[in-house]
Amino acid sequence: MLEIDNLSKHFGGIRAVDGCSFTVPKGSITALIGPNGAGKTTAFNCISRTTEPSAGKVLLEGQRIEHLRPHKITRMGLSRTFQISRNLADMTVLENVICQSRIGGWRDLFKPALGAEEVEKAMEILDFLGITRIAYEDGSNLSYGQKKLMDLAALLMSDPKIILLDEPAGGVNPTLLEEIIGHIQKLNEQGLTVLIVEHNMDLIMRLSHKIVVMAQGKVIADGKPEEVRENPAVLDAYLGGVLEEAA
Numbered sequence: 459m460l461e462i463d464n465l466s467k468h469f470g471g472i473r474a475v476d477g478c479s480f481t482v483p484k485g486s487i488t489a490l491i492g493p494n495g496a497g498k499t500t501a502f503n504c505i506s507r508t509t510e511p512s513a514g515k516v517l518l519e520g521q522r523i524e525h526l527r528p529h530k531i532t533r534m535g536l537s538r539t540f541q542i543s544r545n546l547a548d549m550t551v552l553e554n555v556i557c558q559s560r561i562g563g564w565r566d567l568f569k570p571a572l573g574a575e576e577v578e579k580a581m582e583i584l585d586f587l588g589i590t591r592i593a594y595e596d597g598s599n600l601s602y603g604q605k606k607l608m609d610l611a612a613l614l615m616s617d618p619k620i621i622l623l624d625e626p627a628g629g630v631n632p633t634l635l636e637e638i639i640g641h642i643q644k645l646n647e648q649g650l651t652v653l654i655v656e657h658n659m660d661l662i663m664r665l666s667h668k669i670v671v672m673a674q675g676k677v678i679a680d681g682k683p684e685e686v687r688e689n690p691a692v693l694d695a696y697l698g699g700v701l702e703e704a705a
């Protein structure tokens with residue numbers, strides 16, 4: 459579904475992503491993990507083209523996308539969330555979901571405030587996520603977890619084939635976390651491919667079919683959760699503690 463080939467991103471002398479290659483199989487939940495500063499978010503940014511890669515290729519269903527603008531990539535079926543919610547000031551959840559989902563390009567400048575079809579679609583998605591009750595809440599009044607659900611709703615508005623989730627569990631309380639995990643599993647069962655960056659190893663081990671481990675800009679391991687958990691390079695050098703706790 460998604461193929462990352464020798465991807466690099468350098469910031470001056472910092473090799474944030476340094477020749478990374480991995481694939482995200484169609485229909486999978488694939489996790490990208492690694493210690494702080496490993497280059498996961500930068501890799502995400504290069505894939506969704508919010509950052510221009512220094513080198514390498516990104517292929518979505520066999521088509522190269524690393525040179526395309528973000529809204530074109532979204533139109534091709536790849537959407538992402540951000541570590542920090544992109545809540546728009548003074549807007550309700552419904553308005554946020556619709557406005558965040560407008561995928562750019564000059565045509566969006568001429569759209570009316572909220573179209574009837576967009577509202578209907580957004581309400582269906584909020585219903586699927588079990589959050590219609592907060593549709594008319596001010597987006598800035600939400601808890602972390604509710605914001606993550608709002609972001610997920612915005613993401614689903616573009617009918618993606620693959621979603622990139624950047625730390626969906628960050629700052630979320632345990633009850634809402636279970637809800638988020640359930641939604642990700644349900645979406646995946648419906649055929650959506652998922653690439654997820656997350657520090658919560660319990661969530662990663664429960665959800666993922668495949669794990670890619672990055673450290674210092676490079677991929678150091680790639681395989682099934684049980685293989686990665688026992689990989690000495692991963693255990694010894696980087697994540698032994700957290701992986702053992704999640705076992």
Ligand SMILES: Nc1ncnc2c1ncn2[C@@H]1O[C@H](COP(=O)(O)OP(=O)(O)OP(=O)(O)O)[C@@H](O)[C@H]1O
Pocket residue numbers: 469472473474492493494495496497498499500501
């Ligand atoms: N815009 C930037 N300019 C300079 N250096 C950057 C920039 N963005 C990231 N870096 C550096 O690139 C490296 C990788 O950072 P990145 O945020 O991608 O790691 P990460 O694995 O997502 O970390 P975390 O788990 O803490 O979010 C770090 O050394 C970081 O300081």
